[in-house]
Amino acid sequence: MGNVLYVDIVNDIKNQIQSGQLRPGDVILPEYELSEKYGVSRTTLRKSLALLVSEGYIYTIPGKGNYVCRPARKKYQMDFDEVDSLKVELEDIHMVDVNVITPRKSLMDKLHISYQDKVIRVRKVFLAAGRKVEYAVIYLPYEKGSPIVEDVINFANFFNVMEKQNLHFQINKTLQIQVVQADASLLDYLSVELGDPVFLVSQEIFSGEKERPLSYNEFYIVTDALRLYAETFL
């Protein structure tokens, strides 16, 4: 084998699982016995088990034992970025407007705010090859004096804001990807015709600690400008 003990052990146990000697749901030998069997310290053996856990092969129940996973393997890893994920070469980003608006019911729900709160709306159009390929609408709850809101207005780019605020790591985002039909309100901002299919990517941005979203964004993208790639991982 190789000369790294914990890697050899990981591979050996993987092989046992793949060959069917260990079946999903089975208990593995306790750590003490495994460390004897492989002739390594318990510390080293535990490093192997930790790797197997992180790769989704086994799971641990403290006080009971380590069990072989019943795998689902439906999880994919995907990159998305409202600019870089486009298939087309962007020529320009056109700022449509920045307004303070009174939110509708659906937006109030998304942002977890009440009818008396105001919302900043930033709208942008992305141009490529003379076409309007993406229409981005960014909604931010307005908090007077909030540096985030002021920065968004100044920077007009959410990533710069995040950078300035050192928010990178505590940010969580969700995406919803669907195809909708273009309605009349889209026609000014996207090179499509009424009823044409359009990608709608809805994004919520959370600041790790708070429950309220920092921002809710909608990206309307012409169908031929977006192709998503995903890959299983672990």
Next chain:
Amino acid sequence: MGNVLYVDIVNDIKNQIQSGQLRPGDVILPEYELSEKYGVSRTTLRKSLALLVSEGYIYTIPGKGNYVCRPARKKYQMDFDEVDSLKVELEDIHMVDVNVITPRKSLMDKLHISYQDKVIRVRKVFLAAGRKVEYAVIYLPYEKGSPIVEDVINFANFFNVMEKQNLHFQINKTLQIQVVQADASLLDYLSVELGDPVFLVSQEIFSGEKERPLSYNEFYIVTDALRLYAETFL
């Protein structure tokens, strides 16, 4: 703080990064000095660093040091399954046919096979509320006597095959998600009209070790039957 040392250390370093005391690209104090600073053993300190690495906060260059990451945060986690990801309640899955075909050039490239190889094609239609909502085409390189091919014909369901073969863990898959226009060949298998937009999810399935894909699949899905959800992670 809590009473788990390595967790406290992780949080302390996270805070230093988030507060800007540690900036992307900065070198962290060497492990030896950190273990002194926090008053723990190097082993414990290293456990903290390993966690920070796995969560994407820092990265390590052996022989040099640990550095604060320059975060991209475009990575999302998404579930996809040709059956369970549908928004609609499936009523039936109809097997269209199972054939041995001679691959076209594009398929030869996808499966990494030559013009003399044969391919098994399995075609299925998924029905919901009286509509054909998904049309699945599964391509498998034909290897005589290969248990996989025999099983696919018998089971007519790829996941059962994987289960029987204990392949779960060494399987890697890629997805490509796009929207295409329905052409004439689709009309028999999907409740759409010529030119209608259709999700096309292309999937490659690799068996960890081999370079050749085990299978190449195409799922054509009516646009209103699929909505994808994704979430940042780490």
Next chain:
DNA sequence: TAGTGGTCTAGACCACTTC
């Protein structure tokens, strides 16, 4: 050559589960 991270040990004490 000195400094850094990578691997490994042998043993300790704790909290939890099960009987």
Next chain:
DNA sequence: AAGTGGTCTAGACCACTAA
């Protein structure tokens, strides 16, 4: 009470990077 995993230590030796 016995068995299991969770945490932690103090020290060793190695491979790699840099001056």
